[in-house]
Amino acid sequence: MPDIITCFKWAVDEADIRPQASGEVALDRVGYKISEYDRNALEAAAQLKEAHGGSVTAITVATPAAKKGLKDALSRGPDRACFVNDAAFDALEPAQTAALLAGVIRDRLPFDLILCGEGSSDLYAQQVGPRLAQELGIPCVTYVNRITLEGSTLLAERKLEDGIEVVKVELPALVTVLPDINTPRIPGLKDTLEASKKPVQSVGPGEAGGEFPARLQTVALRATSMERRCVRFPADDAGIRELVEALRKSGAIG
Amino acid sequence: MMAGIWVVAEHADTALELLTPARQVADSLGGPVVAVWLGRQEAPPLFAHGADEVLVCTHGGDDQPLEAQVPVLVAEALQAQPEAILVGASLRGREVAARMAAALGTGLGSSCVALRVRTDGLVEMDRLVFGGRAVQTVVCTTRPQMATVAPRTFSPAPPVEGRSGTVRTLPAPPPSPVTVVERKPKPAVSGDVAGARVVVCVGRGMEREEDLEMARRLADILGGEVGCTRPIAEEYHWLPEHTYIGLSGQQVKPELYIGIGVSGQIQHVIGITDARVIVAINRDEKAPIFEMSDFGIVGDLYQVVPRLVDELTRALGK
Ligand SMILES: Cc1cc2nc3c(=O)[nH]c(=O)nc-3n(C[C@H](O)[C@H](O)[C@H](O)COP(=O)(O)OP(=O)(O)OC[C@H]3O[C@@H](n4cnc5c(N)ncnc54)[C@H](O)[C@@H]3O)c2cc1C
Ligand SMILES: Nc1ncnc2c1ncn2[C@@H]1O[C@H](COP(=O)(O)O)[C@@H](O)[C@H]1O
Numbered sequence: 001m002p003d004i005i006t007c008f009k010w011a012v013d014e015a016d017i018r019p020q021a022s023g024e025v026a027l028d029r030v031g032y033k034i035s036e037y038d039r040n041a042l043e044a045a046a047q048l049k050e051a052h053g054g055s056v057t058a059i060t061v062a063t064p065a066a067k068k069g070l071k072d073a074l075s076r077g078p079d080r081a082c083f084v085n086d087a088a089f090d091a092l093e094p095a096q097t098a099a100l101l102a103g104v105i106r107d108r109l110p111f112d113l114i115l116c117g118e119g120s121s122d123l124y125a126q127q128v129g130p131r132l133a134q135e136l137g138i139p140c141v142t143y144v145n146r147i148t149l150e151g152s153t154l155l156a157e158r159k160l161e162d163g164i165e166v167v168k169v170e171l172p173a174l175v176t177v178l179p180d181i182n183t184p185r186i187p188g189l190k191d192t193l194e195a196s197k198k199p200v201q202s203v204g205p206g207e208a209g210g211e212f213p214a215r216l217q218t219v220a221l222r223a224t225s226m227e228r229r230c231v232r233f234p235a236d237d238a239g240i241r242e243l244v245e246a247l248r249k250s251g252a253i254g
Numbered sequence: 255m256m257a258g259i260w261v262v263a264e265h266a267d268t269a270l271e272l273l274t275p276a277r278q279v280a281d282s283l284g285g286p287v288v289a290v291w292l293g294r295q296e297a298p299p300l301f302a303h304g305a306d307e308v309l310v311c312t313h314g315g316d317d318q319p320l321e322a323q324v325p326v327l328v329a330e331a332l333q334a335q336p337e338a339i340l341v342g343a344s345l346r347g348r349e350v351a352a353r354m355a356a357a358l359g360t361g362l363g364s365s366c367v368a369l370r371v372r373t374d375g376l377v378e379m380d381r382l383v384f385g386g387r388a389v390q391t392v393v394c395t396t397r398p399q400m401a402t403v404a405p406r407t408f409s410p411a412p413p414v415e416g417r418s419g420t421v422r423t424l425p426a427p428p429p430s431p432v433t434v435v436e437r438k439p440k441p442a443v444s445g446d447v448a449g450a451r452v453v454v455c456v457g458r459g460m461e462r463e464e465d466l467e468m469a470r471r472l473a474d475i476l477g478g479e480v481g482c483t484r485p486i487a488e489e490y491h492w493l494p495e496h497t498y499i500g501l502s503g504q505q506v507k508p509e510l511y512i513g514i515g516v517s518g519q520i521q522h523v524i525g526i527t528d529a530r531v532i533v534a535i536n537r538d539e540k541a542p543i544f545e546m547s548d549f550g551i552v553g554d555l556y557q558v559v560p561r562l563v564d565e566l567t568r569a570l571g572k
Contacts, residue, residue, distance in 0.1 A: 017387045095356070095362070121385060122384055124364070125362075126348050134352075134356035143345050160345050161344060161496070162439060164437070164440075166434065166436040167319060167432050167435065168432070168434075168435050170431065178488070180488040214361075214395070215361030215396045216393070216395070217392060226527060226545075228545075228548045229547075230547060231549050232544070232549075232550045233549065237561065237565075239551060240558065244565050252510040253570065
């Protein structure tokens with residue numbers, strides 16, 4: 001009966017980011033969401049619990065504004081949540097996030113398995129999972145698209161550039177999951193109602209033990225420019241002929 | 255004192271590519287360029303391409319994953335105190351780099367697309383964030399300064415005749431707690447999307463796997479390759495993983511990209527920003543891809559593509 005921790009990030013919805021004329025990135029009027037692949041991690045945890053029992057704790061490190069995200073996460077299956085929050089946690093770099101998670105988990109959350117997403121949808125650093133494993137001194141298995149548990153042994157399929165690598169590890173361990181590991185459920189009304197009754201433990205930075213200095217400093221953030229001609233042609237024969245003509249004129253075809 | 259720049263890679267191509275920025279960094283900061291060869295195959299000619307010293311890993315049996323080398327690399331880095339470590343951003347390389355950075359208590363810029371050395375000795379690293387909507391420039395305020403760099407970000411360092419140096423074999427790592435029980439190699443790679451002159455990209459607007467034939471015909475007429483979006487490769491498994499384009503897939507630089515049934519989510523189109531001409535065929539006039547295309551047709555791909563094939567056949571005299 002494994003105790004599972006699943007790490008999720010309450011991340012800026014990149015679809016709301018519109019480049020400013022100045023090239024700056026305005027982050028004041030954006031929505032937030034559970035980082036895309038962390039929904040797969042939440043789903044994987046829920047499925048493992050359905051199959052093997054045990055418990056699932058969702059954990060996030062964020063500013064107090066991420067409260068909304070807790071309910072969203074809890075509606076996807078976990079029994080409880082741990083909310084590591086502080087007003088200063090608005091631009092953490094991966095080393096800090098991993099150190100905070102490690103500090104909190106080490107002292108107060110017993111576990112057999114930790115699940116993370118392959119990468120977060122905003123930073124996509126692909127660091128927090130492996131860093132967290134290293135900080136906790138537990139084995140780490142990255143880029144996994146299938147998990148099987150047999151008692152305290154975990155079998156995982158890693159999908160790498162050169163093919164599938166099936167690996168075996170004794171728990172406790174940390175696994176980062178790929179989006180094709182499952183299809184995340186869409187929470188229904190009942191799940192949402194139940195979510196509001198689940199316990200949330202709120203933890204401040206003082207309780208995480210230690211200091212969490214940034215090791216990476218952001219010196220610039222600029223919008224990428226994708227400006228194109230944006231010419232449209234109708235979907236009829238004449239339009240298609242015009243398209244081919246335009247391709248020829250631009251030298252794209254011979 | 256600074257003790258040089260490390261390049262860590264498991265693939266020959268990436269190792270030679272990383273020697274290019276490593277040499278630039280070493281030229282401004284001083285110290286030797288040390289190539290750490292992670293691969294199981296024989297090392298490429300690292301000295302000829304600019305390494306001053308080569309460290310070779312000692313691999314255990316077939317059940318040992320490459321990541322088993324982390325403790326050895328960490329111990330060696332603590333000894334040698336390199337100023338910077340550049341790691342090839344293969345998937346294994348990304349895990350190795352993140353765990354090394356954690357163990358060394360240092361920062362890591364992930365999947366960097368550009369590196370610049372500042373006069374104060376810090377390496378500015380550019381990387382994509384928010385799915386590709388923005389470029390974040392970071393510096394690492396601790397030592398070693400670490401970065402992972404994606405394949406093909408730099409050209410391979412040019413070979414120089416007659417260079418040589420010392421090769422040192424690193425000790426074997428302790429047995430890994432994670433063991434490999436099976437390897438299922440991927441079938442031989444067909445087609446090279448990353449190097450293609452024309453890419454026809456299939457998205458989820460395609461309804462059936464058989465319909466890929468339509469995309470192939472279009473690609474064939476144009477002398478191009480068929481690529482796809484991530485879900486086509488990873489959810490539907492219609493095309494191999496190395497053909498999907500975008501943030502976590504391939505960067506392509508074709509003369510012509512034609513997206514059919516591709517919505518144009520930022521994580522995908524960030525992989526085609528270097529395409530010279532972008533064409534979109536999508537039945538939803540509000541699909542974001544139209545804002546990032548040179549030419550667009552709002553229509554059903556099942557109607558438009560066959561007619562486009564006919565028209566191109568006529569126009570190109572095939
Ligand atoms: C961290 C992260 C990394 C990612 N990395 C990548 C990446 O590297 N590459 C990548 O591709 N994605 C990546 N994604 C996923 C990405 O966000 C999108 O989900 C994906 O690109 C969408 O693929 P699509 O356009 O094929 O599908 P959809 O978004 O479902 O679009 C299908 C389109 O087809 C159109 N359509 C449907 N039927 C027809 C028809 N008959 N004729 C014409 N048009 C039709 C629809 O209007 C729609 O616009 C990543 C996501 C995250 C969070
Ligand atoms: N602030 C956070 N709180 C909890 N988990 C996080 C946080 N940031 C990242 N993670 C986890 O680490 C994974 C990788 O994040 P990243 O290293 O930012 O790409 C995510 O998919 C999450 O599972």
